[in-house]
Amino acid sequence: MEVIIRPTTEEAVRLTAELIADAIRQKPFFKLGLATGATMEAVYADLAEMNKAGRVDFSRVHTFNLDEYIGLPPEDPNSYRYYMNKHLFSKINIDMRNTNLPDGLAGDEIAEGLRYEEAIEDAGGIDLQLLGIGNDGHIGFNEPISSLGSRTRAKALTPATYAQNSVYFNPPESMPKRAFTMGVGTILDAERIVMLITGAKKAGIAAKAIEGPVTSMVTGSAIQLHPNTVVILDEAAAAELTQTEYYKWVFDNEPKWEPYR
Numbered sequence: 120m121e122v123i124i125r126p127t128t129e130e131a132v133r134l135t136a137e138l139i140a141d142a143i144r145q146k147p148f149f150k151l152g153l154a155t156g157a158t159m160e161a162v163y164a165d166l167a168e169m170n171k172a173g174r175v176d177f178s179r180v181h182t183f184n185l186d187e188y189i190g191l192p193p194e195d196p197n198s199y200r201y202y203m204n205k206h207l208f209s210k211i212n213i214d215m216r217n218t219n220l221p222d223g224l225a226g227d228e229i230a231e232g233l234r235y236e237e238a239i240e241d242a243g244g245i246d247l248q249l250l251g252i253g254n255d256g257h258i259g260f261n262e263p264i265s266s267l268g269s270r271t272r273a274k275a276l277t278p279a280t281y282a283q284n285s286v287y288f289n290p291p292e293s294m295p296k297r298a299f300t301m302g303v304g305t306i307l308d309a310e311r312i313v314m315l316i317t318g319a320k321k322a323g324i325a326a327k328a329i330e331g332p333v334t335s336m337v338t339g340s341a342i343q344l345h346p347n348t349v350v351i352l353d354e355a356a357a358a359e360l361t362q363t364e365y366y367k368w369v370f371d372n373e374p375k376w377e378p379y380r
């Protein structure tokens with residue numbers, strides 16, 4: 120795992136977008152795993168800008184989102200399908216048929232989990248999975264005590280997640296209590312993981328996920344098991360890390376990071 124700390128949120132976001140764009144440039148038939156949440160909005164704005172400037176082409180990219188609320192139709196402004204269309208898909212040259220999210224309205228939940236797993240497998244697996252982290256340490260909607268081997272399935276949301284995300288719903292109580300999410304095992308199967316964590320509120324959970332023990336209580340800590348992971352943080356989110364001098368040295372000196380410095 121590598122940890123990169125950038126002085127500002129903008130720089131952390133920009134680096135995340137650059138890594139994604141570079142990866143797509145190297146392999147046009149790219150399978151990109153996507154995340155939602157406030158943190159990612161700026162990443163998608165950067166990617167849309169790069170696409171517009173002709174710096175990255177999404178025409179042959181296939182996307183797979185981590186999760187979707189159960190019970191929300193795609194046109195609901197709080198569905199993750201709506202979020203993705205709004206923040207990214209409508210702004211880039213992607214073929215909408217190549218964009219995938221779990222179907223929040225799927226009647227048979229077991230079948231929907233299997234369908235999504237098969238769709239990822241049929242596409243040849245995910246090349247790069249973008250991740251944020253929830254206040255309770257979740258990745259996707261893999262809440263505390265989710266099996267670290269879990270696959271795509273329906274998952275009940277914790278009170279912490281409810282508190283974090285219900286502010287977007289009107290009324291807040293209309294937020295679904297369950298969601299489909301890729302499993303931790305599904306996420307760990309990706310070829311490469313890029314996690315972005317920004318803001319002072321995430322400093323505690325960032326330190327747990329990056330430097331704490333690998334535990335299903337913080338499913339974000341499972342990234343430590345992945346052989347090709349980079350975590351990008353702004354200074355505020357990195358405030359509780361203990362090895363910051365080392366992380367900074369690596370970014371400032373390792374040749375592979377030279378183009379991004």
Ligand SMILES: N[C@@H]1[C@@H](O)[C@H](O)[C@@H](COP(=O)(O)O)O[C@@H]1O
Nearest residue numbers: 155156157158251252253259260
């Ligand atoms: N399911 C998503 C997660 O994938 C995301 O990481 C999290 C963080 O959101 P934010 O960036 O708003 O803190 O939000 C939701 O819960």
